[in-house]
Amino acid sequence: MSNNFKFRISTSDSIKCLSSSEDGLKIAFGDNSGNIFLANNEGNIIWEKNIGEGTYGIAIMKDGNRVVCGGKDCKLRMFNSLGNVEWEVNVGKSIWSLAVDPNGQVIVIGTGDSISMFTESGSKLWEYDTSRAMVGVGVSRNGSNVVACGDEFLYCLNSDGNLTWKKQRSDALWDVDIEKDSNSIIIGGWDCSIHSLDLQGNEIWKFETKGYVRSVRPLDDGGVLAGSHDHNIYRLSDNGEAIRIFETDSEITCVSTSLPNNLIYAGAGNNILGFDINEGSVPSTSEESPSPTQTYEEEKESPNSEESEEYEPMFGFGMFDEPSPDTTEILERENYNESQSISSSSNYSGTSDNYNSTYQNSTASYHGRSENIDRGGEYREFAAKVLKGDVKNYLRLGNAAWAEKRLERAAEHFRKATEIDSEEPRAWHNLAVCNYHLALKRNPDDLESAVASAYEPLKIAKEKGGNEYTNVDKTLAFLASQIGIEEKT
Numbered sequence: 001m002s003n004n005f006k007f008r009i010s011t012s013d014s015i016k017c018l019s020s021s022e023d024g025l026k027i028a029f030g031d032n033s034g035n036i037f038l039a040n041n042e043g044n045i046i047w048e049k050n051i052g053e054g055t056y057g058i059a060i061m062k063d064g065n066r067v068v069c070g071g072k073d074c075k076l077r078m079f080n081s082l083g084n085v086e087w088e089v090n091v092g093k094s095i096w097s098l099a100v101d102p103n104g105q106v107i108v109i110g111t112g113d114s115i116s117m118f119t120e121s122g123s124k125l126w127e128y129d130t131s132r133a134m135v136g137v138g139v140s141r142n143g144s145n146v147v148a149c150g151d152e153f154l155y156c157l158n159s160d161g162n163l164t165w166k167k168q169r170s171d172a173l174w175d176v177d178i179e180k181d182s183n184s185i186i187i188g189g190w191d192c193s194i195h196s197l198d199l200q201g202n203e204i205w206k207f208e209t210k211g212y213v214r215s216v217r218p219l220d221d222g223g224v225l226a227g228s229h230d231h232n233i234y235r236l237s238d239n240g241e242a243i244r245i246f247e248t249d250s251e252i253t254c255v256s257t258s259l260p261n262n263l264i265y266a267g268a269g270n271n272i273l274g275f276d277i278n279e280g281s282v283p284s285t286s287e288e289s290p291s292p293t294q295t296y297e298e299e300k301e302s303p304n305s306e307e308s309e310e311y312e313p314m315f316g317f318g319m320f321d322e323p324s325p326d327t328t329e330i331l332e333r334e335n336y337n338e339s340q341s342i343s344s345s346s347n348y349s350g351t352s353d354n355y356n357s358t359y360q361n362s363t364a365s366y367h368g369r370s371e372n373i374d375r376g377g378e379y380r381e382f383a384a385k386v387l388k389g390d391v392k393n394y395l396r397l398g399n400a401a402w403a404e405k406r407l408e409r410a411a412e413h414f415r416k417a418t419e420i421d422s423e424e425p426r427a428w429h430n431l432a433v434c435n436y437h438l439a440l441k442r443n444p445d446d447l448e449s450a451v452a453s454a455y456e457p458l459k460i461a462k463e464k465g466g467n468e469y470t471n472v473d474k475t476l477a478f479l480a481s482q483i484g485i486e487e488k489t
Contacts, residue, residue: 030055057098110134188213
């Protein structure tokens with residue numbers, strides 16, 4: 001562990017959420033086992049409670065005495081200064097993120113399929129359906145603007161819960177927050193970058209890290225605090241330049257700050273670390289830094305070279321190295337008989353209503369073709385050569401979507417493959433792999449549900465493939481290891 005922290009608080013499980021009081025005198029945090037803590041800014045525990053299941057969202061109210069939290073047990077709770085429950089509300093679904101407006105008047109939560117706003121007394125004001133897990137939420141002063149993220153999508157709502165805009169990014173998001181007076185939106189996710197946006201969702205600047213960005217917080221001085229899985233905490237200026245970098249020995253899952261007391265807090269593994277805001281390392285001037293004027297739109301429209309189109313295996317972070325789709329004995333495109341293929345895209349798009357989704361490829365050449373809008377990137381390569389009723393074709397389409405990091409699209413293709421040939425074990429296996437990664441990507445802290453989502457199609461793959469199909473055994477063993485059991489074959 002880094003030796004420049006002011007204090008460290010160790011828990012029995014990984015830290016999932018963190019919040020500091022406005023005056024900087026207290027911090028609240030929760031871990032994956034449902035433990036909730038309130039501590040002072042010297043690292044001494046004031047009280048500790050357990051809600052039985054993982055705590056994924058927490059905040060200290062403006063008065064500095066009460067703590068609101070939510071998690072896997074589907075309950076939104078308010079604790080008083082003594083650690084006793086003041087009120088609780090069963091929202092009926094797991095709470096994956098939580099934020100409180102700077103004035104402490106409203107509470108916003110992200111669930112497995114919605115965004116909701118509550119009063120500080122626990123009364124529900126509104127709910128907006130998203131049909132995807134909201135892993136990050138933020139709210140400005142008095143709830144005037146609410147932002148939330150899930151998968152590649154970023155949402156902005158007004159104080160009445162009406163959608164202002166919804167935008168799709170190039171990769172999945174993990175956290176979002178909004179400056180208290182709605183001057184800027186900060187996002188981080190799988191693209192290993194911290195982004196600053198204006199209130200219309202237009203990019204102002206971006207800062208690249210060496211790992212995906214799990215947590216972001218705008219600072220009162222206009223700067224940004226962010227934690228990355230590269231083990232670093234970044235303090236950035238209001239124009240996206242690195243001021244300080246705080247190194248740790250663990251992946252950073254959450255960050256908070258107390259500018260009045262010059263403290264930075266971070267969840268790193270099963271530890272809460274407290275740093276002096278001025279004691280981090282100063283980035284070298286020789287290090288590359290992003291241009292504040294480089295926008296997301298400009299990046300998206302720049303042409304791709306051959307060198308830039310190298311795909312990392314499933315996000316490239318080890319977490320997704322296994323399992324992966326089975327690609328054995330899948331015909332290459334040039335091996336297809338073009339006379340057997342269909343030339344019209346209408347037949348392809350008609351195979352499933354889901355193919356006309358909101359997924360878009362980020363290359364200029366793709367966007368330049370209007371007929372390809374709202375279809376997956378693999379479409380431009382393979383749609384003209386679709387063979388009706390050929391299961392291998394859909395396996396190839398699924399693999400192409402996988403390579404482009406489009407999990408939902410890949411799952412659609414593999415699902416279609418199971419419908420065409422229910423006896424094909426690769427189709428069921430690859431669908432299971434997609435189900436697992438999709439579940440983990442949407443709810444990264446719910447490993448058991450991710451494994452459960454893959455089990456049934458893997459069971460079918462095992463049945464159809466028999467003892468000769470060993471890929472399913474390897475995947476089953478991997479998933480079993482993820483939840484700490486030994487798979488019995």
